[in-house]
Amino acid sequence: MEKVKVEICCGTACYLLGSAKIMDIESALPEALRGRVEIEARPCLNLCERENLGGAPYVRINETEIVAKATLEGVMKRVTELLEGVS
């Protein structure tokens, strides 16, 4: 079964602007999906630079998809979509 990879930026900018809360995603996901996400706390993803902070906190999904102004709810929704899409 495919897994969704979620990289949460824990660089100081993203951390101050809300990434700490997104780290709760594991426990917030419904039981059935829990084993199917791979969650990683990452040091600064260097995105805060590129967009002049405009979108921190950042989350990267499956290496390529970048979620700006990420929230726990938003990331959960996207992850669920991806998992249900591929299942």
Add this chain to the structure above:
Amino acid sequence: MLNAATYLRRELLIRLVRAFDEGILREEIDRIPVTLRPKEKESSRCCIYHDRAVIKYRLMALLGISAEEETDEARTLASYLDEILDSSATSSQVGGGTEVFERHHAPLSVCGPACSGCPDSQVVSTPNCRGCFARPCVYSCPKNAISVVGGRSQIDHSKCIKCGKCISACPYHAIVKTTVPCEDACPVNAIRKNDRGVAEIDFARCIFCGKCFMACPFGAVMERSQIVGVLSAMKRGEKLVAMVAPAADRQFPGTIEQLLAACSKAGFADVIEVALGAEKTTAHETAEFLERMESDPKTLMTTSCCPAYVNLVGKHLPDLIDHVSLTPSPMVYTHEMVRGSDPAAKTVFIGPCVAKRSEARRKGVDFVLSFEELGAILAGRRIDVLSCEPHPVERPAAATARNFARSCGVTEAVLDEATGKIPGFTLASKQIDGIDRKTCAMLKLYASGKLQANFLEVMACPGGCVNGPCSLM
């Protein structure tokens, strides 16, 4: 707690640090309000112009200027910045007590344009009212202020005393009390709306506990920052020593030692845990307590490390003055340790507390940064705490000292110290865990002897400093 107001404050802080480091703050600062609220973007208040005006005041507060001080509304942020940079350069030559420090005297400020002027608190009936048959609201009201008109309860405000009995009587939660969050949060009635309907702080009453700052949903209460003073002192190459409060535990990712390393990477010449000062506070506080007990076995001594409590006693509870311990706070001991080893060092207390800014000023500590401000410096300088190698410390501070920032922490430390000296020693200790109107009344009872204890720990923030107004969590 992170919300849209905190987010904006933090974003502004990080932008400020980055622009300062790039040497473009002076050109950029007046643009920030426009960059953040360009005309094609949605506004968070009535319009982008209102948003921009509030952002300008926020930036002023970050420069350490309060909205109350403003005399010329057309004055640019750049010109304030020039003034701050000038005065911080001179203050570094003459030490504390100069004009720039005077300005920081009141650590809080209310930004009029951000204040929503919340309507006075009232008890009102809402459409949840079903006009029921039993009418518990009518029967519960001691003032006959409620009648049912057209199938809905109605409250006569000229009679209502806001006792709230109807609120608890109604099974439909149809009656609510509207609030003015800042006024409700203030334990000492120091914040009120003025005749223009805008909140105003009475600085003669204010104890700088920061509760209004946390409570205002419009972010209208602002803290006057010293961050630019710190950044420019660093730039001038002054020896700044970061004194990190015990409350820093778990505020940032990583350990305290990693946070200390991050501080030194950020440009502090040296870093020290305030918990080392807390060890001294413990020893002296215990000695003072035992002495007091000896001369009067019925003594009541309260702690003194919470500066908002010390302000409270000084301004509102004169009967308690003699009971407050004379032992200096951990910050003061740490400051003395730093100055003892290098009289030229500038001290920067880093913590979660608004009131510490007033204590620091009295005690000659050069600067205070909040965790948020430290975080902004780290973020601005792209330093991740998690990727820092732990800072080598001679020895970690005692666990009891590191625990000072949690409620009961001081009590446990003193008890621990005393039992070390006198086996079997016991304390008749009590705690005031959070200053609010109710606990203020309790404090008066302690002062008059109606409530008894020999050791009373008082913390303005419930749970201790770890839940301070400027904590990150």
